[in-house]
Amino acid sequence: MNAVVSVEELNRYVNQLLNNDSELRIVRVRGEISNYKRYPSGHAYFQLKDARAQVSCVMFKGHFSSVDFQPSDGQNVILQARAGIYEQDGRFQLVVYTMQQDGVGDLYKRFEHLKVKLREQGLFDDERKRPIPFLPNRIGVITSSKGAVISDIIHVLTRRFPGFNLLLYPSAVQGASAASEIINGINYFNVTRAVDVIIVARGGGSIEDLWCFNDERLALAVSDSEIPVISAVGHETDFTICDFVADYRAPTPSAAAEIVMPDKATLISEVERLESALISVQNQLFRDKHNRLTQLMHHRALSTPKSYVDMQMQRVDYISQRLSSSFERFIKSRTDKYSILVEILSTLNPDAILNRGYAYLMNPDMKIIDTTTKALEESIWDVHMKDGAIKVRVENVSTKLIDEV
Numbered sequence: 001m002n003a004v005v006s007v008e009e010l011n012r013y014v015n016q017l018l019n020n021d022s023e024l025r026i027v028r029v030r031g032e033i034s035n036y037k038r039y040p041s042g043h044a045y046f047q048l049k050d051a052r053a054q055v056s057c058v059m060f061k062g063h064f065s066s067v068d069f070q071p072s073d074g075q076n077v078i079l080q081a082r083a084g085i086y087e088q089d090g091r092f093q094l095v096v097y098t099m100q101q102d103g104v105g106d107l108y109k110r111f112e113h114l115k116v117k118l119r120e121q122g123l124f125d126d127e128r129k130r131p132i133p134f135l136p137n138r139i140g141v142i143t144s145s146k147g148a149v150i151s152d153i154i155h156v157l158t159r160r161f162p163g164f165n166l167l168l169y170p171s172a173v174q175g176a177s178a179a180s181e182i183i184n185g186i187n188y189f190n191v192t193r194a195v196d197v198i199i200v201a202r203g204g205g206s207i208e209d210l211w212c213f214n215d216e217r218l219a220l221a222v223s224d225s226e227i228p229v230i231s232a233v234g235h236e237t238d239f240t241i242c243d244f245v246a247d248y249r250a251p252t253p254s255a256a257a258e259i260v261m262p263d264k265a266t267l268i269s270e271v272e273r274l275e276s277a278l279i280s281v282q283n284q285l286f287r288d289k290h291n292r293l294t295q296l297m298h299h300r301a302l303s304t305p306k307s308y309v310d311m312q313m314q315r316v317d318y319i320s321q322r323l324s325s326s327f328e329r330f331i332k333s334r335t336d337k338y339s340i341l342v343e344i345l346s347t348l349n350p351d352a353i354l355n356r357g358y359a360y361l362m363n364p365d366m367k368i369i370d371t372t373t374k375a376l377e378e379s380i381w382d383v384h385m386k387d388g389a390i391k392v393r394v395e396n397v398s399t400k401l402i403d404e405v
Contacts, residue, residue, distance in 0.1 A: 029055075076101070142169045142200045143170075143171060199260060200242060218242060
């Protein structure tokens with residue numbers, strides 16, 4: 001090719017070369033999915049990588065009918081694809097026809113292993129999560145001082161609650177030092193007590209980009225924080241260990257700003273509504289009390305107090321008379337009952353029969369002698385009569401005389 005060509009012509013020519021190459025027309029490639037995104041159109045774009053290289057991939061909606069699983073970052077797959085050039089930007093890519101699973105990616109396995117470990121330790125339990133304070137005096141944010149994340153958070157807070165107070169702890173959010181810097185930020189806020197709530201934030205990215213938020217040391221720092229932590233890492237479909245350990249998971253950094261601070265205009269409107277309701281209830285209470293006072297002022301106890309007092313005195317006399325009559329009837333009924341009981345007791349008194357000429361005998365132990373057998377047990381009796389008692393001696397006993405009687 002000696003002629004001068006345009007970029008478009010060059011990209012098209014290279015793409016045709018790749019399409020016409022029998023070795024590249026259909027290739028089977030093994031690798032790990034990264035930065036997977038499927039758009040509303042149904043097409044999916046992602047990177048396929050191994051330890052040394054990566055390649056861009058696109059899979060169009062019509063080819064998903066043969067895929068029997070949900071692709072996601074960290075999965076190891078085998079692709080059948082066509083190698084080509086995306087002519088608009090000259091990017092080398094694979095156009096994927098089929099996709100099948102080929103085990104689980106290393107990062108994904110490490111992620112799942114740590115998730116299971118921390119869940120078993122109770123770090124994900126709802127019981128240990130602290131509530132997010134309402135209207136915090138100062139909000140702590142740990143993120144990069146550059147980029148759109150902190151700008152988005154400030155923009156949302158300015159719109160929702162002008163006059164908010166925010167303290168930024170600048171930190172790397174990607175790379176080898178990121179986890180340590182974020183941990184330092186959490187510890188700083190806990191030592192200084194400078195904020196009421198902490199937002200750990202980062203924009204979206206691949207599983208590699210977000211890997212610092214899957215660090216076990218960071219998970220423990222978030223768990224140990226005495227200040228509530230909101231995790232706002234990535235997009236809504238991105239999940240990290242930090243999300244599971246945090247007291248609250250926000251799908252995006254902007255959503256975290258919406259969660260941490262209420263809308264000021266809505267609060268003012270609600271306060272005004274409650275104030276109006278309070279005034280209305282207060283006015284109704286005053287009206288009720290005024291009406292009650294008016295009724296009392298026209299009551300006859302106040303308008304003609306002497307007649308009211310006379311009526312009450314008459315009522316007291318009537319009640320006193322009824323009490324007196326009831327008491328007299330009670331005393332009489334109790335007296336009559338007492339007389340009957342006295343008469344019954346007199347009748348049953350053994351000494352009463354002595355007045356009719358009878359006597360009874362008792363031994364020295366004051367026991368009644370009522371049989372001849374008992375009489376023989378003692379030689380001396382006490383014979384009780386109506387005017388006293390005499391002692392007699394037993395000479396003999398005749399049962400015949402008793403039988404004749």
